[in-house]
Amino acid sequence: MKNYNDYLSYSKKINDVYMSMSVLNWDMETYMPKNGNKFRAQQLSTLASIAYDLETKPEYGILLDNLSCDNSLNEDQKRNIFLSKKKFDKKQKYSAEFIKNQSILISNAFRDWRIAKEKNDFNYFKKSLQEIVDLRIKETKILGFNDHPYDALLDKYEPNLTVKDVDLIFDDVKSKLVPFISQISQNNNIDDSFFYQFFDHEKQWNFGIELLKQMGYSFDSGRQDISAHPFSSSFSPQDARVTTRIDENNLSEMIWSCIHEGGHALYEQGILAENYGTPLGNSISLGIHESQSRLWENHVGRSLPYWKKNYDLLKSIFPDQLKHIDCHMFYSASNNVKSSLIRTNADELTYHLHVLIRYEIERGLIGGEINVDDLPLKWNQLYKKYLDIEVPSDSQGVLQDIHWSHGSFGYFPTYTIGSFYAAQFYNQASKEILDIDAKILKGDMSDLLIWLREKIHVHGRRFDAKDLCKKITGEELNFKYFMKYAQEKYSNIYKLKD
């Protein structure tokens, strides 16, 4: 391997293995029969070890070293080499054994979590969760950190993010958002009970498909399926899939998870196919990824013009259930700010308290102040503290999220970061796109999608998250845009005084 083309081939080969793993994972969570788990875990573990061998091959490191000094490369090429080298250097820290073991533990944890959740019995998950936590603690030592071991895990999903940063962000949440939520809850007489009637599975499904199409999601380059927990998964920009979950007794769950995952998948579909297999063919960070899903879910999908456009269709599908509900009532109900049990169903304000709880637990688990055994109790205490809510069962409590069973620690805070990026980006888009509300009102999302494509999607990893944010909005991530958005919108809905 000598030149940049050799690098391209090799980098694509590594990516092909990862994309293959993604297909196996997608299948595992959508269609795989239940006995398939054991050998699937082994197959994933084998592919992971193959990817690891490719990524850590000394010849690849030498090639990256050489190309790092090659001044004939253009800026994009230099950027690819820089990021690949950074990743290579980081990968060197892991042993093949660690990677293989991780893959097995995660498959087992996923299996156990599914059973535990179904049986509402945390004990089924305890052992494998402990193994995952131990693995992650080990990982913080492998990766190294300055202040808090959890920093090492945060950095995996949102480069350079630290406990210090996140603590500061949540200080903002606590000092500004929490009192605002409290103000709302004193004025909240919204009735959203109509969401909890019977809504036929297939009709819900079809409505979700319409929403995805309206957003500009390409079904020639993607598809939607059902899974226990909604997710998006991309095997290339030309095969970027979403999943959803349909509860026939809760209409809201499908609608906004559908828009949310659609937002993720639009990002993936917007990345340039010509950059497949290189850093420029990848999304920047989980925070930026989440900014795309949240922007669509909240700033578009929970806006008044959006429902002025789409409510008639929804009402025509469910005329009996929505007989007495007009568009404004629907809009208000879809923005009902209220403490609730399930993170993925939470409104966009209390949502960040759900994240806060997970963040505090993860920080405590990795820092050694919380034990896995105590998790259900700790979880329930924190839900009482921040959301003033009793958790009736572990299935609806500590077992509700898939993340830990996937081995993901350090992931949750990116949801909050992403939401705040979304507010800042949407604020900018509103300034640059002529009359964006009127376009949404007509169901025309094309200008918004073009803006997102041009500003964010096509660049892949050309810029760091912070640089991208500055480039687009002229300043670094700033909580004030989320707070401004929240105050304007909810003061109006709840008729709050300034």
Next chain:
Amino acid sequence: MKNYNDYLSYSKKINDVYMSMSVLNWDMETYMPKNGNKFRAQQLSTLASIAYDLETKPEYGILLDNLSCDNSLNEDQKRNIFLSKKKFDKKQKYSAEFIKNQSILISNAFRDWRIAKEKNDFNYFKKSLQEIVDLRIKETKILGFNDHPYDALLDKYEPNLTVKDVDLIFDDVKSKLVPFISQISQNNNIDDSFFYQFFDHEKQWNFGIELLKQMGYSFDSGRQDISAHPFSSSFSPQDARVTTRIDENNLSEMIWSCIHEGGHALYEQGILAENYGTPLGNSISLGIHESQSRLWENHVGRSLPYWKKNYDLLKSIFPDQLKHIDCHMFYSASNNVKSSLIRTNADELTYHLHVLIRYEIERGLIGGEINVDDLPLKWNQLYKKYLDIEVPSDSQGVLQDIHWSHGSFGYFPTYTIGSFYAAQFYNQASKEILDIDAKILKGDMSDLLIWLREKIHVHGRRFDAKDLCKKITGEELNFKYFMKYAQEKYSNIYKLKD
């Protein structure tokens, strides 16, 4: 790598890569969106080259050489080493370039074939089919052969099978089966037109699921999906899947393809999980695989006791369509021997003339006597010659089968070999299982499945096909069992004189 355990780990690792490819292929033919093809082809090509690198690694060859001389191994272990070494030696003949190129050509051919079939235009497929044929001709030179280049391709699917053997078998078909078919067609006044009414997709689907369950197919270790061409695909004995195709204007298509693929999948589910990743964890040959599908499809699924059991259920699902049809009429219609266009819908007798046509074309393409350009014409001529039937369109003619687009040449003859094995095995099972018809009449297939498991499935590749046949039935493959079965069954249905 030093000992037998090292061999096991390595062999499993190779298998994991192949099973991963199978998942990607399964997805490609069931759920992948249409734009996904390009990068999927590349991903499969990468995995194929990784598998190739693993399979041809010199250290693996040395390990196999060493273990070949290790007398401390037990018989099963020796068998695994023998077969793995044989495969290794064969693989050495292929270059990495060949394997990679093959994977790309096949993906392209599959894409083109789908379009060609949809558009009823052979021209869309011509170029990529020519590339596949050229590749296979090149392969015959790589592999070597004694008499006919096509021998090298037959051997890939049915070890040691030659053009000479197949010519002999088809001589039998021509001299004994063809006059018998002719005798039937002179006495055929069966009306099977009721099959071609409207049968609701979902109701057909549900009936197919019931049949699979009755056979003993485990949905905990498998699943059924829809694809353009039905197939079975196994990722482990604990995840052995089937697909089916449902034509709402043709009930028969789904029923027997469902039983057929179920027969394949039962074989895969019956292989021992403990042998995963070794030759003993694999099926013997395509012929033996086909014997399992044909045994279920024809000897069970087209028998009178089977329909005495299942017809009431079918009639209850489609009461209007089957109002005037009784069980015997249904049984006769399901054994309507009649020239037809589509191989997969053919009755079990004329089926072998469909195979004969493909065999003659493949032998001619590989031998250089037939050109790809002439295929539609040649195809139509042979259908006129052997089946006395006009082919109205290429979609229903030369484009009907998926096989060539998958790069499979030498595959078709195994269908006929498999059917003849099935007849011989079922003849033996009928002697060894007490009152098998009475059991089928009760819907109890368990003794038959146990017999197949014990005699065939659990052994994996412990025996060669020929040895297995001798071990089970006391003699080599003999056409007379198929002929005897055909004569007894159809003389009865068509009231033929001896």
